[in-house]
Amino acid sequence: MQQPLAFRMRPRNIEEVFGQQHLVGEGKIIRRMVDAKMLSSMILYGPPGTGKTSIASAIAGSTRYAFRMLNAATDTKKDLQIVAEEAKMSGTVILLLDEVHRLDKTKQDFLLPFLENGKIIMIGATTENPYISINPAIRSRCQIFEVKSLNETDIQAAIKQALSDEERGLGLYQTRLTDDALLHLSRATNGDLRSALNALELAVKSTQPDEDGTIQLTLAVIEECVQRKALTHDKKGDAHYDVISALQKSIRGSDVDAAMHYLARLVEAGDLVSICRRLMVIGYEDIGLANPAAAARTVTAVQAAEKLGFPEARIPLAQAVVDLCLSPKSNSAYLAIDGALADIRNGLVGEIPAHLKDSHYKGAADLGRGVGYQYPHDTPDAWVDQQYLPTGMTNKHYYQPKMTGKYEQALAHRYQHLEKNKKNRS
Known part of the structure; x- marks a missing residue:
């Protein structure tokens, strides 16, 4: 049985990695480690399908070290011992340890000495936050890098390469992928390249060629293969962002019915990632200090939605939309930080008062640091x-307080009281 397209298209070296340029781009940390052959154990964390295994494979390919893959949950200590013996005999081995957050103490204790002496370069992969889920003993011996969801441009580039690659990809098929189908495939998989490539392979192999022998991959074909409807057949692709914009503006305008309509469009399109991100933005940007509890409830609703997945995710999302719509609103914190950032970017920084500077080192007082604080x-x-x-x-x-919610009203009274004290003592 042939391996899946996503497996076959894994990068053979660091130059073939799609996305993650903050890690593997020219001059970035992992590229520097590879170029210098100064690898250290690392933990890659981020959503599924974003390239954690690909990066590990590419590092091994670029450095020509032996590459082994194990799963911390299902593979045993004996499997680790086999990798360790290989490392002792032949030199450095790169070990991709999937689900590294599930590494138990027995395996961890066995692995630690090999991480210390560098015989095994462990690349742990996890979707969990390593600062919470991974034992400090392992975490302290690894560099931690966040792997981010791929953007549309990265996924589209990978799709085009897969369609043209005759050796590993689908280049032996005569295929035409329409622009709107390409756009939908790159968006509907929410930054998950593995899902995009596997859907592409299903589309190619399950679509009958036309009279000219060409496989026509239309929007309808891609919608069926990813099991998500496009928001519109607009080839310019503006509708996706238009609906998200309309959702935020409807919530900002306190129109529950309009907001629910636009939420339904995004739910029908299966775009859980965009919905969750936008609702959290709204909670802090538009509701803000008028009702901080609403923002906290939104985060809880988003977490529930991500755990549940569709179709049940629509319920906590709908609850959050109603809550945000009918909440009092304030953008005072948003305006405050943007005002401060504008000054910083325009070079208005000023000298930090001496009494506020760090005084926790020898000789600080002689320099006036912290004196008079x-x-x-x-x-x-x-x-x-x-x-x-x-x-x-x-x-x-x-910060200019607004009076649209009880919480910020209390903050405003405190703020005004302190400002009055400043004036009275000046």
């Missing part, structure tokens, strides 16, 4: 009238 918790109101903003910026005001 007053500790607010030593005062009844937990507030001291001293300079915090950089020199030359003491009149800057970024």
Whole structure:
């Protein structure tokens, strides 16, 4: 039985990796490690199908080290011993350890000495947050890199290569993939290249050629093979972003019915990733300090939706949309950080007051670092009238409170009280 297209198209060297340019691009950390042949054990974490195994395979191909693959959950200590013996006899072995967060203590204790002496270069792969799910003993011996979902351009480039590659891909088939079908295939799989390639292979091998012997991969064919409907047949591909924009603007405008309509469009298209990301953005950008609890509830709803998957995910998502729509709204924090960033980017930074500078080192006091700093918790109101903003910026005001929710009203009263104290003591 032939191996799946996604398996066959795995990169043979670091140059063939699609996406993850923040790690494997020219001058970036993993590329530097490969070029210098100074590899260290690492943990790659991120969503499924984003290239964790591909990066490990590419590193091995570029360095020409032996490459072995094990699963921390299903493979045994004996399997690790076999890899260790190979490393002792032939030199360095790159070990891709999938589901590394499920490595038990027995296997971990066996593996640690080999990670220490560099005989085994472990590349752990996981979809879990390693800072939470992986034992500190392993984590401390590895560099941790986040692998991100591929963008449309990366996935489209991989699809085109798979269609043209006669040795590993589908180049022996005479295929025509329409522009709208390519666009939908690159979006509907939500950054998962494995899913995109496997759907492409199914489409090619299950579609009968036309009279000219050409396999016509239309939007309808791709919709069936990925089991997700396109939002529209608009070849320019604007509809995807239009619907997301309309969802946010409808929630911002407190129109529950309109927001529910646009949510339904995205649910029907199966775009869980875009929905979840956008709702969390809305929770903090548009609801903000008027109702922080709504933002927290949105995060909980998103987590539930991601655990449930469709079709059940629609229920917590709908609940979050109603909650956000009818919540009081404030963009004060959003405006405050953007105002501060604008000053930074325009070169307005100023000198940090000496009494705020780090004083936890020998000789700091001789330089005036931390001298004169007053500790607010030593005062009844937990507030001291001293300079915090950089020199030359003491009149800057970024945060302008709004009065649209009880929580921010309380913040506003506190803010106004402190501002009044500043004026009274000046």
